[in-house]
Amino acid sequence: MRVGIVVFDGTDDLDVxxxxxxFGMASRAGLGVEVELIAPGERPDVTTRGGLSLRPGRWAPQDLDVLIVPGGGYASGEDIGVRAEIADGRLPAALAAAVRPDLVLASVCTGALLLAAAGLVTGRPCTTHHRAVEDLVAAGGRHVDARVVDDGDLVTAGGVSSGLDLALWLVERFRGPDAAGLVQRVMEYERREPLWRADVTSEGVSAR
Structure with a gap:
């Protein structure tokens, strides 16, 4: 399981x-997980909203199983973060170009608005931070009131701390419930529900 987490100036620290x-804990536990920070274009370093300096690696989404897009600064209207990246256009274009059948695109918090700017949530069940729900719906998303929303190749999470639940769910989805349970116990974190999942069954879409 190869995971890339996109970083950009003004992204929320905990989203990343x-x-x-x-995923780092899962890697150290020998669960077959690799994770790295990435950014498109020439970005030798980025600074989070809280002031962390991060050095992203090479942009190679073709090598990933999961690509995660964090949020940051959207609800407060800051001049760096999600709104600035949408206005710039290069990150949404890179996300749109990364799409392929075996890649799961995921977002934390207002990272869903970057996926929306890339045209990737239209008509799809999804979620975001509660202060950005109206904008997500206006951009074509079908909002689901859940902590994590799994619609197959699109997995979105709500507010900031829900990134933990998103990641644990993806570990479970790719490596099984025992693997996710191990990571959860070591981190001493209790995963929060609800998880909404679109199951392709004779009964259609269901929620867990």
Whole structure:
């Protein structure tokens, strides 16, 4: 399981560090998980909203199983973060170009608005931070009131701390419930529900 977490100036610290910690723990536990920070274009380093300096690696989404997009600064209207990346256009274009049948695109918090700017949530069940729900719906998303929403190749999570739940769910989905349970116990974190999942069954779409 190869995971890339996108970083950009003004991204929320926990949106990045939460999932990175989960996947890093899974890697150290020998669960066959690799995680790295990535960014398109020439970005030798980025600074989070809280002031962390991060050095992203090479942009190679073709090598990933999961690509996670964090949020940051959207609800407060800051001049760096999600809104700035949408206005710039290069990150949404890179996300749109990354799409392929065996890649799962995921978002934490207002990262869903970057996926929306890339045209990737239209008509799809999804979620985001509660202060950005109206904008997500206006962009074509079909909002589901859940902590994590799994619609197959699109998995979205709500507010900031939900990135932990997103990452644990993806570990479970790719490596099984025992693997996710191990990481959860080591981190001493209790996963929060609800998880909404679109199951392709004779009964149609269901929620768990």
């Amino acid at each position: 560090v939460g999932p990175f910690s989960v």
